[in-house]
Amino acid sequence: MDKHNVFREAEELQEYWNQRILGRANGNLFKVAKGIGEVDWHAHDDQDETFLLLNGELTVRLRDRDVVLEPGDLFTVPAGVEHAPVAPTEAHFLIVGPAVTSNAAGGKPAWSH
Amino acid sequence: MDKHNVFREAEELQEYWNQRILGRANGNLFKVAKGIGEVDWHAHDDQDETFLLLNGELTVRLRDRDVVLEPGDLFTVPAGVEHAPVAPTEAHFLIVGPAVTSNAAGGKPAWSH
Numbered sequence: 001m002d003k004h005n006v007f008r009e010a011e012e013l014q015e016y017w018n019q020r021i022l023g024r025a026n027g028n029l030f031k032v033a034k035g036i037g038e039v040d041w042h043a044h045d046d047q048d049e050t051f052l053l054l055n056g057e058l059t060v061r062l063r064d065r066d067v068v069l070e071p072g073d074l075f076t077v078p079a080g081v082e083h084a085p086v087a088p089t090e091a092h093f094l095i096v097g098p099a100v101t102s103n104a105a106g107g108k109p110a111w112s113h
Numbered sequence: 114m115d116k117h118n119v120f121r122e123a124e125e126l127q128e129y130w131n132q133r134i135l136g137r138a139n140g141n142l143f144k145v146a147k148g149i150g151e152v153d154w155h156a157h158d159d160q161d162e163t164f165l166l167l168n169g170e171l172t173v174r175l176r177d178r179d180v181v182l183e184p185g186d187l188f189t190v191p192a193g194v195e196h197a198p199v200a201p202t203e204a205h206f207l208i209v210g211p212a213v214t215s216n217a218a219g220g221k222p223a224w225s226h
Contacts, residue, residue, distance in 0.1 A: 002188075003180055003182060003186045003187065003188040004186070004187050004188075005183070005185045005186050005187070006165065006185050006186075006187055007184075007185040008185070022187055023163070023187065023189050024189075025161035025162075025163045025189045025191075025209065025210070026140065026141055026160055026161045026163075026209075026210060026211055027139065027140060027141075028139055028140075028141055028209070030163065030187055030189075030209075047139055048138035048139050049138075050136070050138045050139075050143065052119065052165075052207075054185075067116055069116060070118070071120075072118045072119050072120040072121070072167075073116045073117070073118050073119075074116065074117050074118070074119055074135055074136065074143055074207075075115075075116040075117075076136050076137075076138045076143075078138075094165075094187075096138065096139075096141070096143075096209065097138070097139060098139055
């Protein structure tokens with residue numbers, strides 16, 4: 001029940017595409033991450049994944065279109081939908097969902113492991 | 114599955130303390146609201162309520178302390194905990210939870226009805 005500043009917490013991250021849990025509520029985790037470059041194509045069959053872009057630019061590639069996010073943009077990838085986030089420059093974002101997805105199954109690129 | 118800009122959506126709100134639903138994921142709604150002045154003391158027995166301050170200043174009064182939020186601060190009021198948000202000047206915020214709580218039971222002040 002402590003407060004966390006999403007901008008500062010994202011700036012403190014050391015590793016790309018690695019989610020830091022800030023809190024949990026109603027079965028969901030509130031996580032910050034930073035990204036650069038491309039994440040592998042993947043889908044989460046068990047959960048929707050909501051992105052809120054904090055800084056930079058993040059494109060969520062879907063099979064039928066690209067969704068370009070600017071700071072303040074909120075976007076949910078529904079469960080089961082294939083996606084591949086791409087950050088042309090460093091991007092900071094909040095992610096909301098029931099579990100941490102920054103692993104190989106979640107498309108985390110090998111170079112960031 | 115459309116994107117929404119939380120800053121712009123909050124600026125478009127006409128009524129104080131009235132939540133606008135932007136989307137839903139994993140059983141939770143993502144809502145924006147603007148506030149000024151005080152909300153009545155209340156608690157939500159059925160849900161945690163997460164605030165992310167977008168602009169302005171919002172103090173979440175609890176019975177044992179005040180939690181002062183600045184832009185980017187994320188804070189969850191657990192289910193059943195009495196609270197009373199106060200905005201000394203106009204504040205814009207994102208709220209995440211399973212249902213809309215901007216009603217009399219949720220402390221919405223009479224003047225904003």
